[in-house]
Amino acid sequence: MKVPLSWLKDYVDIPVSIKELAERLTLAGLDVETIEYIGLPGAELPWDPEKVVVGEIRAVYPHPNADRLVLAEVEYGGPEPEVVVSGPPSLLPLRGQSDLHLKVAFAMEGARLWDPYSEEPRIKKLKKARIRGVTSRAMVCSEKELGLSDEHVDIIYLPDDAPVGTPLAEYLGDAVLEFDIQGPFAHLYSVFGIAREAAALLDVPLRRDVLEVLERHPAELTPTPDFIALEIADPDLCPRYSAAFIRGVEVKPSPFWMQMRLRRAGMRPINNIVDVTNYVMLELGQPLHAFDYHLLRPRPGEDRPVIIVRRAEPGEQMMTLDGISRTFDEEMLLITDGGGPVAVAGVMGGLESEVTEETTDVLLESANFHFLNIRRTSRLLGLTTDASQRFGRRVDPELTVKAAARAAHLMAELAGGTVVPVIGDLYPGRQPQRVVVFDPAYATRVLGVEIPTDEIIRILTSLEFQVSGLQVSSLTDSGEPETLNVMVPSHRLDVTRPIDLVEEVGRIWGYDRFPTTLMRDELPPQRANPRLEGAERVRDLLTGCGLDEVITYSLVNIEDEGKLRPQGPPPDPADHLRLRNPLSAERAYLRQTLLPSLLHTTRENLRFLDRVAIFEIGAVYLPVEGQTLPDEPRRLGIVMTGPREARSWLEGQDRAPVGFYDLKGVVEALLAGLGLEGTFEPGEHPAFHPGRCAQVSVGDGAVGVMGELHPLVREAFDLPEQPVCALEFDLDGLLAAWGAPRRMVPISVHPPVYEDLALVVDEAVPAIRVRDLIAQTGRPLVRSVVLFDVYRGEQVGAGKKSLAYRLTYQAGDRTLTDREVAKLRAKIVRRLERELGATLRGT
Amino acid sequence: MLDQLRQVEKEALAALEAVEDSDALAAWHRRYLGRKGALTLFLRSVGELPKEERPAFGRAANEAKARLEAASEARAEALRQEEMQRELERGALDVTLPGRPTGPGHLHITTQTLRQITAIFAEMGFQVYEAPDVETDELNFGLLNMPPHHPARDMWDTFWINDEVLLRTHTSPGQIRVMRERYPEPIRVILPGKCYRYEQITARSEHQFYQVEGLAIGHAITMTDLIGTLTEFARRFYGPERRIRIRGSYFPFTEPSIEADMDCILCGGAGCRVCKYSGWLEVCGAGMVHPVVLQNGGYDPDEWSGFAFGFGVERPAMVKYGIDDIRLFYGNDLRFLRQF
Structure with missing residues (x-):
């Protein structure tokens, strides 16, 4: 919302600078987003007070050498009138006339003005020039040259009472404050509302003259009109409907001052009738609508027109002012006449009953509608207007008659009409006066700072609350606590509780004056958070393994999830949570796996990097039958691809592509870091290479799959032809057993015995079975079993492999003898032979 | 011999x-x-x-x-x-030759920023509480003092799953969850998490972002405590020389509501593109927990009071590290992420 300072000053004196005013308003919660200066210092083009002034064209003469130019004699407050060369179309017919009194913007030599002919905005300095043989040292300006608008065909004419010689900056300069006000506060959506706040903040009086129209014309308060039949069929949605009748108007452009104010407030002037409705809306915050009285229809058999406020019939239609035909549902409120809808209540008028140049009599509507209903209608129709924005923020129902009277009188003044001395007013939704009992100690309790009671009373009074003094509570003998009875003004529909008054006191007193404290309240019980700590531990372990963390979008395209099973059926949208209003097809569903986004991220990064090793920890969203909300289990995803080591000049670097065992190494490091034991079994998953996929379990539970991607999946994600390792674990499952403190294992002081054991087994025997059998049989003397070589080849024969282990034998209580070790070794070998058909290599 | x-x-x-x-x-x-x-x-x-x-x-x-x-x-x-x-x-070597590439990967800048934030608040006794991304209309709006069609709902452009279910637009629904879980204990928590808004993706706005909500409930929690806590946080996070400005604001679930601004760390308050020539940067929105919200959480507003605050995580990181495009966060270009 834009508020011109010049307008604001109608209601309140501003004893501080514009900047300070903006700062004070902002601190009090009325956020001034920008200050736009017009002609004043701070503007892109400040008008030089010495060189740009109000002038008066007294005479117009023909230019001796040009048909389309004139010589204008301009009075500007100097010793002699100045004769300037000019060429606006409006002056051409006046050639030869003297005794003119045309007020204009007059610029003298040296004045800085916008160059009207430059393509790019450019400021030029006015110089003396010879134009077709006549010297001109000054000029009369267009709006474009002053930076007021793009109008450059004609010059700007000022009102007849503009004082000649006054600096234009003083007469026409301004600053426009643009506010960003959140919340249901229609009382702040008006120049007057802002003035009220400014008065409270600056501790200066508020001039209420404009609102006193009614007090000056008390006779007009007659609720039953004879010019129209009024009926509110749905009072739940229309608490009040007032109407005024203005007869004999002449529809024409508004005067300069009104047009200027409307434009500065961001509205386009249309004609004097419509402009008055907008002007009063901007001024007081009450949206108004003007009907052409003669286009309103009576009920059959009646002679005066009728206004009926009612809910629409389903499917009822009307063409709104913007020329669009609208269809309504049965919760939308319409203004209708004897023939059908004439306006969408509180949103927009109908085209058929619009005020036009032919209009002579105006029915002015000033009504109040239920804010939630207006919001609903506005949203469903996709139609936001100045009226709907205000009604949707709760307009004071007490305003209707005041605003109608104000507008009617302005119309009479500007359009020459006469106000019929009757105002129709139906007010079924009148609210009782609200009184809030307010204990100043409560403000102290909430704010933490004691604001003196007299200051509280001053603040509330300046915002037009009526405070009926300190009342001694009858509950206590000591006369404490003392409370205030606060009568809430009608425009403060947001104030119903003491806390609402605390906020008023706090923000007007100024939060910048508050001291800071740290909580002295009791510290709540502190709790461990294994869920978070576990995830953070995983992050640290994985970055320790050289992986980079990424965070991708929760919203995905499920077609990508389908790419993980290239030979399976496409994903069923019914299994996924889908947004009703997605931004795009790419972000329409909530993900159920992290992998597609990680693979996209990998592909994007491979454009610039040769190796990518990334992980993500994040939720997936699984709908559950019978639950309103989905489950949000956390997942861990990893993707690794590219050379094992980054390129360098050093010898011995490993540029082979990462494969299954690199990923497994990361998983083992992760599990070891978490103190967990994992088991790896051959896995099956459509996304993975069938021979290079493992199912991983921790404890009794499967936590996920890992492996190298299936070539078809690699292709589907447009990844290069190299192994791409990927993993997806259920993080909560992984961490289920995490967190138990580990028991220390004593370190033996007795010497270990090392021995290598090379075993030949069938290719099909998984290495883990050999290892487990050695460890089991050797327990407790075999302390570690490390595989250090896998060999396939002629020496062991086809279909066989040799696995070489280094065993460490050690006892905690004695030095082992050779005999003991030999005996245990023989036992291990026997068991391997018997259960796995293993043979010792080289025997 | x-x-x-x-x-x-x-x-x-x-x-x-x-x-x-x-x-x-x-x-x-x-x-x-x-x-x-x-x-x-x-x-x-x-x-x-x-x-x-x-x-x-x-x-x-x-x-x-x-x-x-x-x-x-x-x-x-x-x-x-x-x-x-x-x-x-x-044994003499050319010490200017590069070393063997090694070393840890990088935590996402959001994770790093969240860790800084949670560490600062942990010292003030605030512990982390997590709440789901997919929420009910009731928790995201209704119980936060915004019944259907409430004007304040316009402040958040919402992704809807259906009439009742949405993607949370802010971390505030966690306030109700933690209150209902912890009553009648006093509360001091921060609630970090992903939020979603129906916004076109530009250099300044993302449809997915992180927020950190803070909530303190007790018998004597005041506005000056809130201002003190926010000031402490801003100075710890951005530097001890920061100036803080508190101004009135509006949120339906707090009253009184405030916003905390800090002098722009780029221009020092003189006005620049980043602070939109105001000299101030928004640090967070906050306020005293609205009595209706306290009540909805199970706490009697006559006995309890509290404050809440909330702020985005990306914006502070952008200010602190000079990042000019929010899309970099979840675009996951490793050339960006490896800088932090």
Whole structure:
């Protein structure tokens, strides 16, 4: 919302600078987003007070050498009138006339003005020039040259009472404050509302003259009109409907001052009738609508027109002012006449009953509608207007008659009409006066700072609350606590509780004056958070393994999830949570796996990097039958691809592509870091290479799959032809057993015995079975079993492999003898032979 | 005999001069001082001398042996020095060559920023509480004092799943969850998490972002506590020299509501593009928990009071690290992420 300072000053004196005013308003919660200066210092083009002034064209003469130019004699407050060369179309017919009194913007030599002919905005300095043989040292300006608008065909004419010689900056300069006000506060959506706040903040009086129209014309308060039949069929949605009748108007452009104010407030002037409705809306915050009285229809058999406020019939239609035909549902409120809808209540008028140049009599509507209903209608129709924005923020129902009277009188003044001395007013939704009992100690309790009671009373009074003094509570003998009875003004529909008054006191007193404290309240019980700590531990372990963390979008395209099973059926949208209003097809569903986004991220990064090793920890969203909300289990995803080591000049670097065992190494490091034991079994998953996929379990539970991607999946994600390792674990499952403190294992002081054991087994025997059998049989003397070589080849024969282990034998209580070790070794070998058909290599 | 002894000693010392490495020294030692060495053999021959000459010869021989041992030690030490010198000369490297690539990966900048934030609040007693991304309309809006069609709902553009279910637009629904879970304990938590808004993706706005909500509930929590807590946070996070400005604001779930601004760290308050020429940057929105919200959480507003605050995580990181495009966060270009 834009508020011109010049307008604001109608209601309140501003004893501080514009900047300070903006700062004070902002601190009090009325956020001034920008200050736009017009002609004043701070503007892109400040008008030089010495060189740009109000002038008066007294005479117009023909230019001796040009048909389309004139010589204008301009009075500007100097010793002699100045004769300037000019060429606006409006002056051409006046050639030869003297005794003119045309007020204009007059610029003298040296004045800085916008160059009207430059393509790019450019400021030029006015110089003396010879134009077709006549010297001109000054000029009369267009709006474009002053930076007021793009109008450059004609010059700007000022009102007849503009004082000649006054600096234009003083007469026409301004600053426009643009506010960003959140919340249901229609009382702040008006120049007057802002003035009220400014008065409270600056501790200066508020001039209420404009609102006193009614007090000056008390006779007009007659609720039953004879010019129209009024009926509110749905009072739940229309608490009040007032109407005024203005007869004999002449529809024409508004005067300069009104047009200027409307434009500065961001509205386009249309004609004097419509402009008055907008002007009063901007001024007081009450949206108004003007009907052409003669286009309103009576009920059959009646002679005066009728206004009926009612809910629409389903499917009822009307063409709104913007020329669009609208269809309504049965919760939308319409203004209708004897023939059908004439306006969408509180949103927009109908085209058929619009005020036009032919209009002579105006029915002015000033009504109040239920804010939630207006919001609903506005949203469903996709139609936001100045009226709907205000009604949707709760307009004071007490305003209707005041605003109608104000507008009617302005119309009479500007359009020459006469106000019929009757105002129709139906007010079924009148609210009782609200009184809030307010204990100043409560403000102290909430704010933490004691604001003196007299200051509280001053603040509330300046915002037009009526405070009926300190009342001694009858509950206590000591006369404490003392409370205030606060009568809430009608425009403060947001104030119903003491806390609402605390906020008023706090923000007007100024939060910048508050001291800071740290909580002295009791510290709540502190709790461990294994869920978070576990995830953070995983992050640290994985970055320790050289992986980079990424965070991708929760919203995905499920077609990508389908790419993980290239030979399976496409994903069923019914299994996924889908947004009703997605931004795009790419972000329409909530993900159920992290992998597609990680693979996209990998592909994007491979454009610039040769190796990518990334992980993500994040939720997936699984709908559950019978639950309103989905489950949000956390997942861990990893993707690794590219050379094992980054390129360098050093010898011995490993540029082979990462494969299954690199990923497994990361998983083992992760599990070891978490103190967990994992088991790896051959896995099956459509996304993975069938021979290079493992199912991983921790404890009794499967936590996920890992492996190298299936070539078809690699292709589907447009990844290069190299192994791409990927993993997806259920993080909560992984961490289920995490967190138990580990028991220390004593370190033996007795010497270990090392021995290598090379075993030949069938290719099909998984290495883990050999290892487990050695460890089991050797327990407790075999302390570690490390595989250090896998060999396939002629020496062991086809279909066989040799696995070489280094065993460490050690006892905690004695030095082992050779005999003991030999005996245990023989036992291990026997068991391997018997259960796995293993043979010792080289025997 | 004594002459012979002198001769052997002289020969041995001369040979020692020629010894150039530790192997040769060991050979020399064997040759002269070993069990079958020249001097040893010589000493054994003492028996062949007349009895009266034996002591003098024996003394001389032992002295010669000691001298040779000492000379050998000295030679050995000299050789060690020489060898070390040679190793040091051989070992010189070009220290400007790059090292072997190694080292940990990078935490996402959002994770890093969240960790900084949670660490600062942890010191003030705020613990982390997590709440789901997919929420009900009731928790996201209704119980936060925004019934259906409430005007304040316009402040959040919402992704809807259906009439009742949405993607949370802010972390505030967690307030209700934690209150209902913890009542009647006092509360001091922060609620970090992903939020979603129906916004076109531009350099300044994302449809997915992180927020951190804070909530303190107790018997004597005040606005000055809130201002103190936010000031403390801003100075810890952005630097002790920061100036904080508190201004009135509006949120339906707090009253009074405030916003905390900080002097722009780029221009120091003079006005620049980043602070939109205001000199101030928004730090967070906050306020005293609205009595209706306290009540909805199960806390009696006559006995309890509290404050809440909330702010985005990306924006502070952008300000702190000079990041000019929010899309970089979840675009996951490793060339960006590896900078932090």
